[in-house]
Amino acid sequence: MKRVTAIDVTRGLVMVIMALDHVRDLLHVPALTQNPTDLATTTPAIFMTRWITHLCAPTFVFLSGTSAYLSLRKHNSERSDASARRFLLKRGVVLILLELTVINFAFWFDIHFQSLLLQVIYAIGGGLIILSVLAKLPVKWVGIIGFVIVFGHNILQLVPAFTNPAAKLGWALLFRTDFFPVSPTFALVVAYPLIPWLGIMLVGFACGQLMERPVEQRKPLLLRIGFGALILFVLLRFLNIYGDPAPWVTQKTQLLTFLSFINVTKYPPSLLYVLLMLGLMLMFLSAIDGKTNPFTRWLTVYGKVPMFYYIVHWYLVHLSMIAMVLLQGYSWADITTGPLNFGRPASAGISLELVYVVWFGLIILLYPLCNWYGRYKATHPEIGLLRYV
Known part of the structure; x- marks a missing residue:
């Protein structure tokens, strides 16, 4: 099965945008x-x-x-269904191991691992493990399960917080973002509970069928689905009844009221958050599907190596933060470690304008690295480990 370039382009776009948030997190003054x-x-x-x-x-x-979905379809023509699903299982396990080790070290630069942050790679890894089992079902049923989770999990907000530590942890790993100050020297944050994000993955799996269609058929379908998601978002958000734990509120200016309207909840991802963000994503996917130009080719370089980009960009962002701190006159002794401590002194930092400058510089630096790795990966299929990164 031919690779769908539009997926790489779309993934490349959000990966470029993602780096902006992480530069802001570590370098912006406030x-x-x-x-x-x-x-x-x-x-x-x-x-x-x-x-x-x-x-x-x-x-x-x-x-x-x-x-x-596309990988299973491709590999099913080359090997057994069970073998293809085992690959999803192994990939999920590898991603979780990377999250717990290489990626968390990139977050904190703390050899003692006093902080553990479970983010998107944990959610994707856990989702792939579950998907390796659910992929036995007809695609329609996988999609139905995903839609039920996406549209229904906000009901779980009504479940009161657990007091039992084990129950609270289990509930957080599956359903609710939570913080666990385990000891003075160790803290755990479950930022991406598994089940709400699994719903998004399962819907994406079911939509894989659309990407098998010719470009001229899938483009209008993706556009209509994306537009429909945005219309549903506007209707539900206007009603302010269900779909997000934080209702929008009229503010002192029209601009702030608009920002309140689109200020949807990510932790965990609310129904309205999913409708808005995936609606925009599907419309972009439709817009660039089948198009080839310098912009799409540029984004494809990043989108073809998402795991490599994700890991390397975190190390570069953190190194940029250290360089900033030292250039602002602080010493190595001022770069401390501890639970949920990036190491940045409280008074260090740069303006929002400079955040954009650093972000752009890192994106430019990442381009040749991703281009090299993408070529290396394509020319060395015999190295099995490269399939996971």
Whole structure:
């Protein structure tokens, strides 16, 4: 089966955007103390810098499901169904191991691992493990399960918080974002509970069937589905009854009211968050499907090596933060470690304008690295490990 370039382009776009959020997290002056989407304290520029990156995780997870479907279809023509599903299982395990080790070290640069943050790679890895079992079902039923999760999991907000530590941890791993200060020297954050993100992956898996169709057939379908998702978002958001735990509120200006309207909940991903972000993603996917130009070719370089990009970009962002701290006159002794501590002194940091400059520089630096790795991976299929990174 021919590779669908539009998937690589779309994935490349959100990966480029994703780096902006991580540069802001580690380098922006108020990032350590300010919630960028809190309309009482933020600015429109900071809000939109954070909000635009909401596109990244659901697109990443959705397209992981789509790619899993296309991979199964391709490998089923070359090997048994069981062998193809075992690959999904092994890939899921590898991703979780990478999250717990290589990626978490990139977050904190702490050899003692006093912090453990479960983010999107944990969700994708766990989702692939579950999908390796659910892929036995007809694609229609996988999609139905995904839609039930996406549209129904907000009901679980009514479940009261658990007091039993084991039950609270189990519930967090599956359903609810939570923070666990285990000891003075260790903290766990479950930022991406598995089941809500699994729903997005399963819907993406079912939509893999659309990507098998010719471009001229799937483009209008993707456009209509994306537009329909946005219309449904507007209707449900306007009603302010169901779909997001944070209702929109009329603000002192029309701009802030609009920002309140689109300020949807990511942790865990609410129904309205999913409708808005995937609606935008599907419309972009439709717009660039079948098109080849310098912009799409540029994005494809990043989109073909998502795991490599993700790992390397985190190390570059963190190294950029250290360089910033040292250039601002701090010493190595000021770069401390500890639970949920990136190591940045509280008064260190740069303006939002410089955040964009650093982000652009890192993206340019990542291009030749991703281009080299993509070529190396394509010319060395005999190296099995490369299939996982």
